[in-house]
Amino acid sequence: MEHNREVEIDGNSNPIQISRLALDIGGSLIKLVFFSRNSGDDEDPPKDLVGVSSGVNGRLHFAKFETAKINDCLQFISANKLLLGGGFQHQENCTNDRSFIKATGGGAYKFSELFKEKLGISLEKEDEMDCLVTGANFLLKAVNQEAFTYLNGSKEFVQIDHNDLYPYLLVNIGSGVSMIKVDGDGKFERVSGTSVGGGTFWGLGKLLTKSQSFDELLELSHRGDNRAIDTLVGDIYGGMDYLKIGLSSTTIASSFGKATSHNKQLEDYKPEDISRSLLRMISNNIGQISYLNALRFGLKRIIFGGFFIRSHSYTMDTIAVAVHFWSKGEAKAMFLRHEGFLGALGAFMSYETHSLDDLVVNQVMPLPVNASLGTDTNYDPLKGDLNGTESIQCSVYRA
Ligand SMILES: Nc1ncnc2c1ncn2[C@@H]1O[C@H](COP(=O)(O)OP(=O)(O)O)[C@@H](O)[C@H]1O
Numbered sequence: 001m002e003h004n005r006e007v008e009i010d011g012n013s014n015p016i017q018i019s020r021l022a023l024d025i026g027g028s029l030i031k032l033v034f035f036s037r038n039s040g041d042d043e044d045p046p047k048d049l050v051g052v053s054s055g056v057n058g059r060l061h062f063a064k065f066e067t068a069k070i071n072d073c074l075q076f077i078s079a080n081k082l083l084l085g086g087g088f089q090h091q092e093n094c095t096n097d098r099s100f101i102k103a104t105g106g107g108a109y110k111f112s113e114l115f116k117e118k119l120g121i122s123l124e125k126e127d128e129m130d131c132l133v134t135g136a137n138f139l140l141k142a143v144n145q146e147a148f149t150y151l152n153g154s155k156e157f158v159q160i161d162h163n164d165l166y167p168y169l170l171v172n173i174g175s176g177v178s179m180i181k182v183d184g185d186g187k188f189e190r191v192s193g194t195s196v197g198g199g200t201f202w203g204l205g206k207l208l209t210k211s212q213s214f215d216e217l218l219e220l221s222h223r224g225d226n227r228a229i230d231t232l233v234g235d236i237y238g239g240m241d242y243l244k245i246g247l248s249s250t251t252i253a254s255s256f257g258k259a260t261s262h263n264k265q266l267e268d269y270k271p272e273d274i275s276r277s278l279l280r281m282i283s284n285n286i287g288q289i290s291y292l293n294a295l296r297f298g299l300k301r302i303i304f305g306g307f308f309i310r311s312h313s314y315t316m317d318t319i320a321v322a323v324h325f326w327s328k329g330e331a332k333a334m335f336l337r338h339e340g341f342l343g344a345l346g347a348f349m350s351y352e353t354h355s356l357d358d359l360v361v362n363q364v365m366p367l368p369v370n371a372s373l374g375t376d377t378n379y380d381p382l383k384g385d386l387n388g389t390e391s392i393q394c395s396v397y398r399a
């Protein structure tokens with residue numbers, strides 16, 4: 001099982017001290033975020049941080065499980081004693097069990113009883129849209145090298161000016177898609193959504209290609225050629241462009257259009273071509289709907305999150321090109337390194353408004369990890385697909 005291993009620390013076998021665990025239980029995946037305190041070292045806060053006294057150094061960890069395999073997730077929480085710890089406390093041996101954990105997503109309702117029964121814990125529910133926005137704002141403001149653009153195969157990190165962050169359109173591509181106009185911290189409106197999202201790609205792709213996993217389906221798309229199954233403008237116009245309305249001969253005129261051919265069956269198409277065509281169709285469609293919503297509200301920045309993206313170059317390229325094409329270069333698509341963890345991070349941050357409001361999360365830096373969750377120490381943020389196996393260094397300050 002991909003993530004079902006015990007948490008190690010800093011390359012040795014001391015158990016880590018976990019404070020705070022939050023969950024986002026979605027239609028497809030369960031996302032976990034938890035904080036582990038570095039052993040022994042409290043620190044003085046930076047001089048420019050007013051109103052705080054001492055700090056705690058630690059790491060934020062990320063993990064994910066398929067929702068259908070929720071028992072693996074329960075086992076992971078239990079095996080790693082993630083329910084121990086009572087917030088960011090300074091005592092060395094903090095062992096008081098929590099009676100609740102913060103959780104968001106539909107599964108926080110659906111699986112509430114299961115958590116109670118198997119782990120003896122209540123799920124304190126946080127609104128999913130609230131959490132997505134809080135998570136996105138947190139990442140954009142606090143994490144260095146978080147947001148990037150993707151065009152023609154190259155990533156470029158965007159330096160976020162905190163005074164010029166809002167408004168933006170947040171598009172979360174999970175099982176379904178939510179589009180949220182964000183105007184500030186806690187100030188947002190869900191302006192649109194579409195049911196044609198990540199679940200559609202995975203569901204249709206599984207039926208059409210017999211892929212056994214999402215990763216296999218994505219891998220197939222790398223090798224595919226969508227022209228075998230999509231009808232291009234050139235197929236209709238005898239190889240010519242239709243420049244009068246701005247369409248080149250290579251533009252897709254009709255996704256899956258060639259599949260209408262009477263003398264071909266599903267078996268006559270290669271799974272990799274089907275996967276590629278499907279990925280392109282769904283990414284393109286989401287890019288276009290996003291642009292139309294950005295246009296409705298005059299938004300220039302569209303920030304995409306959700307695990308559908310999986311830092312996959314072809315997905316990001318298709319979305320970015322769609323936004324660029326439809327907006328004639330006016331709007332910009334941006335992606336996030338922690339794309340899939342917005343909701344879980346938002347739930348994690350929501351502890352503050354209740355029992356931990358004297359704490360400020362600050363100085364978050366992406367760092368290669370030591371041994372936490374078996375992460376690759378050569379992690380390169382420029383190349384990386386953050387797959388729920390990285391952690392980031394952070395400090396938390398106490399007022
Ligand atoms: N390992 C995986 N298993 C299933 N789906 C995955 C996986 N990795 C990425 N995905 C994609 O991510 C989508 C779920 O994204 P996510 O943001 O976690 O949404 P949700 O909250 O609905 O679970 C899936 O519908 C699928 O397209």
Ligand SMILES: CC(C)(COP(=O)(O)O)[C@@H](O)C(=O)NCCC(=O)O
Binds near residue numbers: 105173195
């Ligand atoms: C219902 C949801 C918010 C659930 O979130 P998810 O688990 O898909 O991340 C999402 O699937 C969604 O916004 N669906 C689109 C529904 C619509 O606007 O048509």
